[in-house]
Amino acid sequence: MYNRNHPSRRYTYIKAIILGDSGVGKTSLMHQYVRGTFTTQYRATIGADFMKKDVDLGDGRAAEVACWDTAGQERFQSLGVAFYRGADCCILCFDVTNTRSFENLESWRDEFLIQVGPRDPESFPFVVVGNKIDMEGKRAVSQKRAMEWCAAKGNIPYFETSAKKDINVDEAFRTMVRNAMDQETETDIYSEFPDPIRIDAEDQETQGCAC
Amino acid sequence: MAGSTQLAHNSRQTSSTQHSAPSSQTVVSHAADPPEPKARMPPSTAHGTATKSESPDVSYVDRFASYTDLAAKSPPLHSHRSAPQLLQDSYSQTLENAVFYSQAIQQLRHPDTVAPRTRPGKEDIRQRRARNVTASREVFSLGLDFANVEHPPLPTQQAAVGGREAVSLGGASPRSARPVRPATRHAHARRIATRLLMRAGLSRIAIRVARPGPEPEPEPLCVDDAAEPDELQHLREERRKQVKHIDHYGFMHFDGEPARPASVPGAEGSEAKWQTLLGAFDAATLRGSRKVKRLVQTGVPESVRPRFYYLMTGAAALERAGEYQRLGSLGAQPIFDIIERDISRCYPDHTLFVDGPGQRQLRRVLRAYAQYNPQIGYCQGMGRLVGLFLITGLTEERAFWALAAVVHNYIPRYYMPDLGGLKQHTQVFERLLAERNPRLHRHLVEQGCDALMYATPWFMTVFTLSLPWPTVLRVWDWFAYRGTKVLFRVALAITDIASDHLLAECPTVAELLGFLLHIPPHTVDADVLMQAALRVKVSERHIARLMALG
Numbered sequence: 028m029y030n031r032n033h034p035s036r037r038y039t040y041i042k043a044i045i046l047g048d049s050g051v052g053k054t055s056l057m058h059q060y061v062r063g064t065f066t067t068q069y070r071a072t073i074g075a076d077f078m079k080k081d082v083d084l085g086d087g088r089a090a091e092v093a094c095w096d097t098a099g100q101e102r103f104q105s106l107g108v109a110f111y112r113g114a115d116c117c118i119l120c121f122d123v124t125n126t127r128s129f130e131n132l133e134s135w136r137d138e139f140l141i142q143v144g145p146r147d148p149e150s151f152p153f154v155v156v157g158n159k160i161d162m163e164g165k166r167a168v169s170q171k172r173a174m175e176w177c178a179a180k181g182n183i184p185y186f187e188t189s190a191k192k193d194i195n196v197d198e199a200f201r202t203m204v205r206n207a208m209d210q211e212t213e214t215d216i217y218s219e220f221p222d223p224i225r226i227d228a229e230d231q232e233t234q235g236c237a238c
Numbered sequence: 239m240a241g242s243t244q245l246a247h248n249s250r251q252t253s254s255t256q257h258s259a260p261s262s263q264t265v266v267s268h269a270a271d272p273p274e275p276k277a278r279m280p281p282s283t284a285h286g287t288a289t290k291s292e293s294p295d296v297s298y299v300d301r302f303a304s305y306t307d308l309a310a311k312s313p314p315l316h317s318h319r320s321a322p323q324l325l326q327d328s329y330s331q332t333l334e335n336a337v338f339y340s341q342a343i344q345q346l347r348h349p350d351t352v353a354p355r356t357r358p359g360k361e362d363i364r365q366r367r368a369r370n371v372t373a374s375r376e377v378f379s380l381g382l383d384f385a386n387v388e389h390p391p392l393p394t395q396q397a398a399v400g401g402r403e404a405v406s407l408g409g410a411s412p413r414s415a416r417p418v419r420p421a422t423r424h425a426h427a428r429r430i431a432t433r434l435l436m437r438a439g440l441s442r443i444a445i446r447v448a449r450p451g452p453e454p455e456p457e458p459l460c461v462d463d464a465a466e467p468d469e470l471q472h473l474r475e476e477r478r479k480q481v482k483h484i485d486h487y488g489f490m491h492f493d494g495e496p497a498r499p500a501s502v503p504g505a506e507g508s509e510a511k512w513q514t515l516l517g518a519f520d521a522a523t524l525r526g527s528r529k530v531k532r533l534v535q536t537g538v539p540e541s542v543r544p545r546f547y548y549l550m551t552g553a554a555a556l557e558r559a560g561e562y563q564r565l566g567s568l569g570a571q572p573i574f575d576i577i578e579r580d581i582s583r584c585y586p587d588h589t590l591f592v593d594g595p596g597q598r599q600l601r602r603v604l605r606a607y608a609q610y611n612p613q614i615g616y617c618q619g620m621g622r623l624v625g626l627f628l629i630t631g632l633t634e635e636r637a638f639w640a641l642a643a644v645v646h647n648y649i650p651r652y653y654m655p656d657l658g659g660l661k662q663h664t665q666v667f668e669r670l671l672a673e674r675n676p677r678l679h680r681h682l683v684e685q686g687c688d689a690l691m692y693a694t695p696w697f698m699t700v701f702t703l704s705l706p707w708p709t710v711l712r713v714w715d716w717f718a719y720r721g722t723k724v725l726f727r728v729a730l731a732i733t734d735i736a737s738d739h740l741l742a743e744c745p746t747v748a749e750l751l752g753f754l755l756h757i758p759p760h761t762v763d764a765d766v767l768m769q770a771a772l773r774v775k776v777s778e779r780h781i782a783r784l785m786a787l788g
Binding site: 099 | 477576579580583584585586587617618619621622654655656657661686688690691694695698699703746747748751752755
């Protein structure tokens with residue numbers, strides 16, 4: 028996360044990663060969020076795709092959100108390091124009609140945390156999204172079950188969305204961006220001054236953690 | 239198109255699918271032919287009228303009338319015959335066909351004798367071109383038939399009909415009719431076919447109707463398409479209505495202009511040359527020839543492409559008869575579920591996969607591959623390769639072998655669970671980029687723009703996801719011919735083309751990737767990209783050296 032040479036320091040660049048099994052609707056979510064469109068013509072994502080959107084949070088803060096849509100097949104996780112680097116927040120996405128995709132959230136989350144290595148894994152701004160609620164009749168993962176999982180993982184916000192019908196998509200992304208920016212203001216305390224080379228750099232760090 | 243397609247298939251069976259009853263004026267249906275599993279909708283006719291198989295190709299009928307006239311004067315042709323029957327045809331029968339063709343061709347050399355009832359529009363011209371392609375293949379396969387049958391002594395009245403023609407075609411003269419040694423037969427066939435093609439001038443004949451045969455029943459193994467939720471089906475229908483164009487290759491466009499066919503200089507004239515080349519030499523010999531190299535770099539004609547890919551990728555050498563069928567009959571694997579999720583997302587904008595049998599073929603090929611190579615199983619990206627083969631017109635079985643050959647010969651370990659090959663190649667690419675364009679490389683590195691971020695879709699799908707289709711085909715002509723090295727040359731060509739823009743207009747990773755992941759199609763026009771790629775000099779030894787660095 029860095030400020031894009033903007034005088035007001037309010038315009039922040041946020042890198043968001045969308046993770047989840049293949050076919051849960053990651054690309055659809057991103058397109059719905061960024062462009063407000065949905066089609067049935069999406070192709071399977073190979074590697075990763077990328078789109079950005081300027082967001083005004085309405086409280087005087089604005090951000091440029093770079094959404095990274097990743098490939099869902101498990102073996103692409105091994106490319107993660109390149110894509111996840113510098114991520115500020117993450118959407119964990121599953122398909123409410125597919126139990127397996129829900130069960131895999133755990134490993135997506137763990138893998139992500141290992142590769143990104145954030146300072147405080149417990150408070151990393153995740154958002155969990157249960158997509159495809161327009162197919163209510165085929166639901167296989169109950170809201171309760173999903174919420175329990177989110178609560179157990181450090182109160183991750185949970186949203187049920189439909190990228191097709193545009194339900195809750197914006198809310199989910201907005202929450203994620205807000206949380207990411209809240210984190211930023213916390214870390215800003217330490218990054219107010221450029222880091223000089225210090226011999227006692229270690230001390231500096233312990234100070235940081237103590238706060 | 240039914241034509242643009244299965245060369246292999248054609249050369250085996252075409253002769254069985256000629257005009258059925260010569261006397262009738264409206265013979266356009268081939269319902270009496272043996273059901274042909276691989277027949278498919280021609281993309282160029284898939285818009286507008288021809289979405290249903292029963293509507294005959296109208297512009298064809300005009301043309302056909304003249305053939306039927308001619309055919310009425312000629313001896314009856316082989317009709318309703320299966321391929322094996324045809325191969326057992328007598329010398330005289332084949333000779334009759336040769337006579338018929340040569341007459342048809344003679345007549346067509348003078349366009350005034352063929353009076354089309356209506357002036358053809360642009361679409362018609364496109365369709366006609368496709369049919370010409372088909373026709374040229376048929377003539378060639380006829381040449382093969384001609385040389386393949388054992389030559390019994392020729393009955394006298396037959397000799398009277400066809401004797402002179404046969405001689406002038408380079409066939410055995412009726413007086414000297416004697417068995418041809420098998421070794422010489424093939425060369426013989428090529429000679430005949432080439433002459434026939436030369437005579438025809440290749441642009442004036444249209445011999446076969448696009449024949450949308452009955453589609454095969456989906457195999458029991460397949461998941462029924464009806465499993466798709468009604469609503470999504472409905473949405474897809476809606477989307478289909480919004481299609482503005484269907485381009486030459488069968489891609490649907492919802493806005494903007496469709497991709498134009500890449501220019502292939504002199505393609506029409508070189509078809510015969512290509513057919514002769516592919517018939518005469520093996521892959522290694524072709525690869526060693528400078529002349530062929532130049533031909534490849536200017537583009538392979540559409541009609542030749544299926545056979546060219548099949549031969550040059552090494553599929554022909556890999557293929558084992560019956561193996562594909564055996565693999566298809568094996569039991570279900572857990573990975574089939576993962577394959578299933580990508581079937582409808584592979585080419586959602588191509589008619590073959592939306593309306594045609596493409597999805598079913600793709601599913602069968604990918605499943606067979608998972609059985610064939612359990613180490614790889616299935617990996618996203620493979621579907622794009624299979625789709626390319628199917629779209630260019632390889633049969634399902636050959637598409638499978640082509641996939642197996644490309645994965646084995648050109649992009650080894652790309653699709654392994656650790657994506658080892660991909661990682662290695664992107665690393666090599668980054669090193670090559672650093673050597674070739676240090677400024678751009680530095681800029682990319684400084685912005686944290688790793689080659690894996692943008693080159694993964696390039697390499698994993700061998701550019702099929704990233705370049706406009708005419709460019710994809712030109713790149714693939716070259717890739718099928720030359721292999722791995724082409725990946726690097728094309729990737730470097732893209733960065734060459736984009737370099738100025740990336741350095742000047744793309745200050746951060748957002749803009750850089752915005753460009754590299756969605757390359758604007760007009761910047762990578764087929765000719766432009768090919769020329770840029772030809773300027774990139776990378777030796778195989780150098781690549782090997784860089785790979786060894788690990």
